[in-house]
Amino acid sequence: MSGAVLRAEDVTMRFGGLTALSKFNIELRPKELVGLIGPNGAGKTTAFNALSGVYAPTEGSVILGGVRVNGLRPHQVCALGIARTFQNIRLFKNLSALDNVRIACHARGHGPLWEPLLGTSGHEVREGRMEATARELLEVMGLGDLADAQAKNLPYGLQRRLEIARALGAEPKVLCLDEPAAGMNATETAALMSLIHDIRDRFGVAVLLIEHDMKLVMGISERLIVLDHGVTISSGKPEDVRKDPKVIEAYLGVEDGHKALDSEAA
Amino acid sequence: MKKTLSALLAAALLSSPAAAQDPILIGVIGSLTGAEATYGLSTRHGVELAIEELNSKGGLKGRMFAAKVYDDQGKPEEAATATTRLVSQDKVAIVLGEVASSRSLAMAPIAEANKVPMITPSSTNPRVTKDGGKVRQWVFRVCFIDPFQGTVMAKWARESLKLERVAILRDVGNDYSMGLSDFFTAKFKELGGTILADESYKAGDQDFKAQLTSLKGKKPQAIYTPGYYTDVALIARQARELNMNMPLLGGDGWDSSKLYEIGGSALDGYYFSNHYSTDDPSPAIQNFIKTYKAKYKETPDALAALAYDAMLITADAMGRATAPTGEPLRKAIAATKGFKGVTGVITLDADHNAVKPAVILKITGKKPGYAGTIKP
């Protein structure tokens, strides 16, 4: 059990009478790449929100690097090591790509508020460091030339990449990616997935990935967790999960399940 | 951008220097817009009427008067800026204004600093002419001060009406109403009366029944309401609607034909202190009322009459002075004695305040009538 960067124990989320997530458990070891899948409305994003502090879990606990974080505000959770992207891109639209990433660097890189107002040297050093980090991340994500472009003017695929760069700016131990390939074509997706792999290796982060594209998740995840109606119905190695009849039934209906999964695997 | 703008401003602000036979410029500052616009307008009318009459009689030894009027929107900082503009750029001989003491207080230091005389027609706060025990050398007034008018009504209520228990309803945002109420309270208590309650409203309120209802429960013999006519008219109506038959008492802020138009018969039996009575047969008063009515289609209120007098005193002092500006003018104004104005026989005392008797008017049949005079 020790050595986990992120652990969720029996996390349950209820909204009014609706249980969106029930007894969700996860354990993420350093540098692990885990996929979280499930049909629409299965509670994947809810799980993300519970982990990243957007919602306080109704029951259960989220433990990040040994600290219990449920009830903390998202920025505090972020400071403890989770950074995320959003299913519907939420960039700082009117700011430049560079600024988007620099804002994520803020939490770890800022000094006291009076420093910039007086123009001290410490402030300039910090600013320089932040800018270097941000530019490097943009470079890694293939946005090196677009540092000054307004985020809203970037093409869709690059906006997705910028969001990942921004999340990395927060220097997380766990990177949560919410459908990063949504809306991309096959080539773009493949490139992105290999990039995610590289990022994991390069920055040494554990990655939790929500994805719709089954094939893709199967390809790069070391482990999978499958949600349906808020309940974890299966988890384990991709090969095992794929064969789990519960997954097939939940995901695609009994009849076509095998066919669909087979064709995707093919 | 900033530079071109300032250049533009400078060009616009620099006017031609005054030639010998140019008219004597009288600076007027008033709230021509905003919540107190109606008072500023009366002031302007009063001054302009006086100037018109003076000019028709040949002005000052052949030199005409001309008014330069600026709006201050009822804001103290605007009044200060406008005063600076009048004295430094328009080079007026004298500044007349403002109605509210809070704006005259912003103007007075500028008149002092630039050594230009200033007469406020209707600011009643003592601090306008004398602040911190020091008389402002260049600032004068032709109206009553709060202590006098508050005391006058207290005397009248206690000695002539023989009232013992009175309540107060004051306009909390208005320094004039606050001042009168305070001095009324002090004097009335000194004369052995009791103040039963002290309630407030704010100018522009539509409904005063909350305060009136609570006053009604205390059963006062009269209510002192030294606000402006705009609010008093509604207060009177609502008091009657609540079956309150005790009289309301007030100050010169009541004096306006609008009071009777809006308040109607609800005002019957009410008393207020004023500078003059419209019944007064004196030709100066009757002539003023007649010409004012002819020109502006309404009966002048106290503010118009005071502004008219301020202008007449200015002209009178200019006639007596060796030069119609600066130090000679200041000295001449300060020496004003026994000047027969519309608002009474005015003598300026050592504190630059007008010393004149107050008349008490009683309203009957939508008209004010003379009820008595109280000397300072």
Add this chain to the structure above:
Amino acid sequence: MRALRSLAPFLLGAPVFWLVQCYAPPTLAIVLLMAGVNVILAVSLNMVNGFTGQFSLGHAGFMAIGAYTTAKITLALGDPAGGVPPWLWSNGVFLLALLAGMGLSALMGLMVGVPSLRLRGDYLAIVTLGFNEIIRVLIENVRWLGGATGISGVPPYTTLVWVGLAALATVVTAQRLLCSTHGRAMLSVREDEVAAEAMGVDTVGYKVRAFALSAAFAGLGGGLLGHYILLVTPKSFTFVKSIEVVVMVVLGGMGSISGATLAAVLLTGALELMRGLDQYRMVMYSLLLVVLMLARPTGLFGTREIWEFWGAKKKKAAA
């Protein structure tokens, strides 16, 4: 050396303001003075409304706190003591009083900011406006603060140099803030609060900081205004004043410092130029507002700064 660079704007500005104070005709000087105060107000409000995207409508309330605090202190410490030369004493006392006024306003900003954080948009606007009115009504009811008349006899400490330096300080503060990571954190609150939180920005903390900082400079503006008209009265701090400042900010372009500055100067100048129009002046002013907003809905500069336009022009010319 660094201290010198940090102070450079003031060292350069002071002699300029001093020259203007000496040689400008009085009326122009006063218009510049009022414009300077308005620049302080507009740029400081921009820190809340423009940077963090919160909508405050209570700036005049903070002005009032600053003005009353400053006036009370300068009046209490009116006479030089201990053989200090009068000019040094008065300016020293004024500086001290202004700083105290800023401090108290900032504190008030915190007090208003904290409970307001649960609210957004129009709700926040109406609550801040409410605070403005409450502060004003409280002052009106306190005899010690002069009630409805206010405090008169305030010493004439405000000069063009003071206002110029204060306006410069406000602009420089805003500019340095905007170019720093703290400023970017504020912008992220404006852009997307949820995302900002997720990226580790303490959005609540930055809203409160913006409120406090903005209130402090509003207090500075109030203090300067009071020592110029030599009177501190509740009538100067109604919600109408707050609205006027919001108008400057929106007209300049939300978040644009140069925009707010220019709008403040333009509107002050335009109002003074139109003074001769009497009652028609305010009608023209309101028409101007409507027409300007219809013609340039994002304000004069949008969220950009004036030099970015020059940059763009140069680029175009080069291309």
Add this chain to the structure above:
Amino acid sequence: MSEFLQHIVNGVSVGTNYALIALGYTMVYGVLKLINFAHGDVYMVGAFAGYFIAHAIGVAAEGYEPSLFNTALVFVGSMGVCALLGYLIERLAYRPLRDRPRLTSLITAIGISFLLEYGFQLPAWAGLPIEFPPGPSPRFFPELFPRTVWLEVWDVAFSNYDVIALGTALALMLALQFIVYRTKFGVAMRAVSFDPNSAALMGIPVDRVISITFALGSALAGAAALLMAISHPRIDPLMGMMPGLKAFVAAVFGGIGSVPGAMVGGILLGLSEEMVAGYALSSFRDAIAFAILIGVLLVRPEGLFGRRTSEKV
């Protein structure tokens, strides 16, 4: 006892007026999410329209016999003028900015508000059949029908004015509620309020719905102004400022966008102001309205009747 009862009567009477203005605010806000800052000034224009119409049909003349027809004429005329004004304001000042940030339209709203306030304070123009603009002096609103006391209990008078105002307000509220929830137009209104873009895609004439909403809300302001002017017969160009602000407070208090909320919010605000002015410190009356508002919003940020909305992440 009688004093308390009197306070209740006064409070409801003041509150009714807030409620009537708040209804208009709430409608416009519900559809456009825009604080129509000029609403209080439309209210003022309504009062002056009524004034001029009343003078034109001889209500102010000596020996005028009150008639239901003339009263109705003044009401319809004034509400019509307000509806037209509301339509024009929306058409000229808000519609061109609808796709812009809402703050932009707020500034034009302030501009229009100033324009009406200062415009009405101008000296009258020569050559017009009526004395327009009316100038800053307050005017007496002629008596459309005399005030009579209908019921007197414990020395507390219930006048026909109070009863008529409350009755009208309730009737208008019910009518509005009916329009919003029971008519086709109401469905369109709610659709536009929910999402104007989708509503447009569904074939709802968004512009027309918004125009009609504005006209309707403004007409309500006209009615409110007349009811106010009848019982408080002093009208002036700035009369809409404070009531407009207070009515907005009432609307937020009740939950902006909610019709019954505006009604309840208005009356509660009127009552609480009355109680504070009557039993506690009358000089704090204005501060109280806002203090209550702040208190309510801190506990229930969505107001009494508002629906809690949470942002989807």
